Amino acid sequence: MTGSGKWAEKGVPHKGWTCVDIEDLGSPSETCEMCEIADIRYVHYMEHPGCPQVLRVGCVCAGNMEENLERAERREKSMKSAARRRKAWPGRKAWKVSQKGNWYISEDGYVVTIFRKNDNWNGVISNDALGIKHFARRTYPDATAAKLAAFDALVLLKSRN
Numbered sequence: 097m098t099g100s101g102k103w104a105e106k107g108v109p110h111k112g113w114t115c116v117d118i119e120d121l122g123s124p125s126e127t128c129e130m131c132e133i134a135d136i137r138y139v140h141y142m143e144h145p146g147c148p149q150v151l152r153v154g155c156v157c158a159g160n161m162e163e164n165l166e167r168a169e170r171r172e173k174s175m176k177s178a179a180r181r182r183k184a185w186p187g188r189k190a191w192k193v194s195q196k197g198n199w200y201i202s203e204d205g206y207v208v209t210i211f212r213k214n215d216n217w218n219g220v221i222s223n224d225a226l227g228i229k230h231f232a233r234r235t236y237p238d239a240t241a242a243k244l245a246a247f248d249a250l251v252l253l254k255s256r257n
Contacts, residue, residue: 101132102151109146113161115168116150117141120175130157138172178251186243199239206250210242217242221250228253 102108117140124135130142130153140158143150151161155172159165191201199210205226210219216235219242222228230253236242 099131101128102130103157109144110161111163112146113142113144113151113158115140115158115162115171116143118171118175120179126152128152128154128157130154130161138175140168140171182244182247185247186240191243199243203250204254206253208243208246208250210239210246219243219246219249221246221253223253 103110119139119141121137121139124137126136126139128134128136129151134154134156136152136154138155139152140155141150142153142158142161144161153161155168156165158171159168162168188201190203191199194200194209196211198212201208206221206223206228208219208221210217212218213235216237217239218235219232221230230249232242232245232249234245236245
């Protein structure tokens with residue numbers, strides 16, 4: 097066996113893995129569970145029918161595990177792009193203030209509205225064409241935090257529709 101970490105362990109499959117999710121940790125704050133060396137920010141969740149646990153791995157190990165480095169790189173590139181869009185989201189010039197004093201923005205047929213709720217902020221995402229009206233489950237300390245949470249929810253809604 098060659099390599100480090102689980103690459104060198106007998107009984108751990110090296111091929112035939114499937115990526116079931118990907119997550120942006122915001123900074124390199126974990127170590128790849130396959131090679132046990134690489135510090136990772138973007139976690140590819142990999143599962144295999146012959147392995148009882150889902151492994152949290154970096155891009156290169158994910159690509160090798162699924163035998164498609166290009167696919168893993170595309171996934172990670174998409175996450176990096178989303179991270180850039182998320183960072184810019186609260187300050188976008190497209191945000192407007194309604195007559196009621198609520199922040200709102202239109203994006204791909206969805207309308208995101210951020211509003212005061214007592215001493216905190218909340219939000220709702222609607223899409224009349226799809227019959228969607230999705231309120232945030234929690235409140236946020238400021239409008240920026242509510243806008244960021246709305247961005248995350250909007251990405252999820254768009255991926256489902």
